[in-house]
Structures are given as structure tokens and as C-alpha cells.
Amino acid sequence: MLKNENNYLQSLENRTFQEAIFSNLTTANFLEQANKEKAVSSNSAAFSFSGSLPISTEESTEQINKRIEEIKQYVGKDNIKVNNNDLSVGTIIKRAAMMKDINYKSLTPSDIALVDCGLNCILDLTRGSLTNQHLLFSKKDWNQIKALLSTSPTNNDLIESRPALRKIDKIFKNPRDTEECYWNSKNYQRKASKFNEKTGYELISVIVDKMIKHSSIFTLSKPTPSEADVMIKIWADLFEVLFYNTEIYIRWGEKGLNTDAKLVLLYDGTEYPISSVEFAPYVGPKKIKTDRSKLLVEAKTIYDKVMGLNVNEGNAALLKIVNIQIMGLEAHVMSVNIVDDHLYIASSIESYMLPSTVSQLKEHSKTIIGHLFDLKHYTLNTTDIIKQTLNDKKKTKKSMKRKIQEEIDYDEVAPSLKAKLVPTWRYKAKSKK
Numbered sequence: 068m069l070k071n072e073n074n075y076l077q078s079l080e081n082r083t084f085q086e087a088i089f090s091n092l093t094t095a096n097f098l099e100q101a102n103k104e105k106a107v108s109s110n111s112a113a114f115s116f117s118g119s120l121p122i123s124t125e126e127s128t129e130q131i132n133k134r135i136e137e138i139k140q141y142v143g144k145d146n147i148k149v150n151n152n153d154l155s156v157g158t159i160i161k162r163a164a165m166m167k168d169i170n171y172k173s174l175t176p177s178d179i180a181l182v183d184c185g186l187n188c189i190l191d192l193t194r195g196s197l198t199n200q201h202l203l204f205s206k207k208d209w210n211q212i213k214a215l216l217s218t219s220p221t222n223n224d225l226i227e228s229r230p231a232l233r234k235i236d237k238i239f240k241n242p243r244d245t246e247e248c249y250w251n252s253k254n255y256q257r258k259a260s261k262f263n264e265k266t267g268y269e270l271i272s273v274i275v276d277k278m279i280k281h282s283s284i285f286t287l288s289k290p291t292p293s294e295a296d297v298m299i300k301i302w303a304d305l306f307e308v309l310f311y312n313t314e315i316y317i318r319w320g321e322k323g324l325n326t327d328a329k330l331v332l333l334y335d336g337t338e339y340p341i342s343s344v345e346f347a348p349y350v351g352p353k354k355i356k357t358d359r360s361k362l363l364v365e366a367k368t369i370y371d372k373v374m375g376l377n378v379n380e381g382n383a384a385l386l387k388i389v390n391i392q393i394m395g396l397e398a399h400v401m402s403v404n405i406v407d408d409h410l411y412i413a414s415s416i417e418s419y420m421l422p423s424t425v426s427q428l429k430e431h432s433k434t435i436i437g438h439l440f441d442l443k444h445y446t447l448n449t450t451d452i453i454k455q456t457l458n459d460k461k462k463t464k465k466s467m468k469r470k471i472q473e474e475i476d477y478d479e480v481a482p483s484l485k486a487k488l489v490p491t492w493r494y495k496a497k498s499k500k
Contacts, residue, residue, distance in 0.1 A: 145410035230267035
């Protein structure tokens, strides 16, 4: 009895906490919006002949109450609830986003990220996200959400896809001689028998080559690199080498793209987006917030497009869209997948930084190359799901055509032998008799 009473009191406490946060959000946002509308209307009345009247206090209060009631009526389709809360996780994050969306243009980067993720029903559990979604929940609830929905990204297939690279010590025998290290890596690339090994050694040679040709970016000296410098001079060649001889094509900075680069599967003459990349010349809170929320929304869009191909249940459980955010030499890899009806989860997979010296590269090269191959593994997994789905569609279509043809052939039965006409000469012979 006492236990049930405690659970009930805890439930009331959680509910009160949520309602208090929500009420503060709604009231603050609406009052701010109403005041801005008043100011705009007052200015219009002063400087135009049309004379638009400012919104009265009664009218603005009525609008606020009406909009609050509309938002309060929204209920998400997910069933993820924690600690006996009345509202689902999807309902809470989307209601908060709907409130702040009213004043979108004047929002801070954190609030913009919260709105972008919330309106798309994305629960952001990535490290350093700064979307402040955790403020919508009590500390206990947020910890339970993370425990319930966070997953470990490492698996055996992922580890097996990484190249062994047993010649690292020989490549960097003399790390002070950068050019010697470069040619050593090219030599072992040529000698390697396995394709992944060749690719791994080539990636090392590319990084060493970048250190030689673009040392200012690695040493953070002048001139300060631009976003294009980071993308073209450092990362572009690494991506091109990594995805060479796959069916993945990389579109760089093309006009009309939502992100700086997009990885697409070329299959049967059609492009299928599978991953996106955002670049920045530096690490900063604003970039982390805006670029990351953009990547998460883009990942959700790609996820929906893939699922729109009618992916089977088994592959749907495996599907994760992995995007990468790059800031200077740092890379942050994150994934988006669905966890319940209309509720998506964004998770951090791994973060790493390209070494700034050859000595550091010697120490961390296996780890860095492993991280790059992890990205390749995730994207190829998505391409496999897309190809299998498309091939299943082809088989189903062929099977249906075959069945229809069999039905047509069955209906066209050959005429009976009794129905054959008797030769005319027999009739002529009988008539003569």
C-alpha cells in the first residue's frame, strides 16, 4: 500500500514538474511574440496611412490562450513513457518545439536546435548536442530515457571490417622524415594483398601527404582555414579513397544540397541518398548546435526515404542512418533510427581527431583508420538494405508477371479434336450417291 502511494506521489511530482516547465515555456514565448507584434503594429500605424491598429491586451491574451490550448491538445503517436508520466517522450519534445517555433527567427542556436529536432520528433541523445532537450525532463526521467534508449554501437561485424595494418611500425620507422613515411605507406599499399589493407595504407599516405602540403591547417597557424579549405584540402581525398570501388558516389558542395556533402548509392541508374556530411573550419558551440541539428533532421529525412521503399521488418530493425559532422580536424559520427511510432533517436557513435604530427599519427593511425572504416561499414550496410529491398521488388514484379501470364495461357485452352471440320470431299462423295 505504501509503495503504491509513493509511486502515485512520484507520478504527481513528475507531472507537476513537466506542466510547470511547459507553462513557463508557453507563457514566456507567447508574451514575447505578442509584444513584438504590438511593436510592429505601432510602428506601422505611425509611419503608414493604412493605420493598422496595435493588438489590444485583451486580443493578445485571447490569442495566447487559444494557441496554448491547441498545443496542449497535441498528443504524440509514440508510447515511450518514463516513471509513470502521463505524457509520452515524443509529446513532450514536440510540444516544447511547437511553442518555441512561433518566434523561430529570433531564437538562440540552442532553441533553434530544440525546435528543429522536436518538430521532427527526434530525441537528441548525442554527446555535446546542446539542444537542451534534457531541460524538458527531470534529471531522474532523463537518466531513465538514456538508459532505456541508448545503445552500444560496437559489434563484431564492425570490428572485422577494420584492416589489420601490421606494418605501421615499419612505415613510421623514422617519423621525423615525413616524406620517407609517405613513400613507405605507398610501398605497403602496393604490396598488400587484401583490398581493405590497401585502402588502409593509402589512407595513411593521404594523411601524411596533407601534413606535408597543408601544414598550417594541422598546426593551427596562419592563414586561418576556411570551411572550403578543411573540406577540399584535408577531408575530400580521404572520403574519395575510403569509398573507392563501391557503389557510393560523393556529391561535394553541389547547389541545392541541404548539407555540404552527400553520399549517394548509384543503383540501376537512380540515386539513393544514404549519408550526409557537414563541414566547419573550427569547433564552436554555435556550429555544434546548428550543424548537428541540420544533420539529424537530414538523417531522419533519409531514413524515411529508405523506409518508403518498403523495407522488410528484419532490415528495418537494422537500419540506421549515419551522418558525420566535421569541424577542422575533428569528426563526430552520429546515427538516427526509429525507436517507436513517430519517435526517432539520435545517438553518438564515435568522435575522433586527425593527428597534427607524424609521431602522433604513428601512435593513433590504427584507431583513426578504424574510425574511417566504421563509417564505411555503416553506409555500406544501408546500401545493402536498399539493394536487397529493390531486388525483392524486382523478384515480386517478375513473379506477378509470370503468374498473370500463366493465368492467360490457362484460359486459352486448345480446341477439342471433335470440333475439327470434316474434309469437304467426304460431303461431296455422299451427295453423289
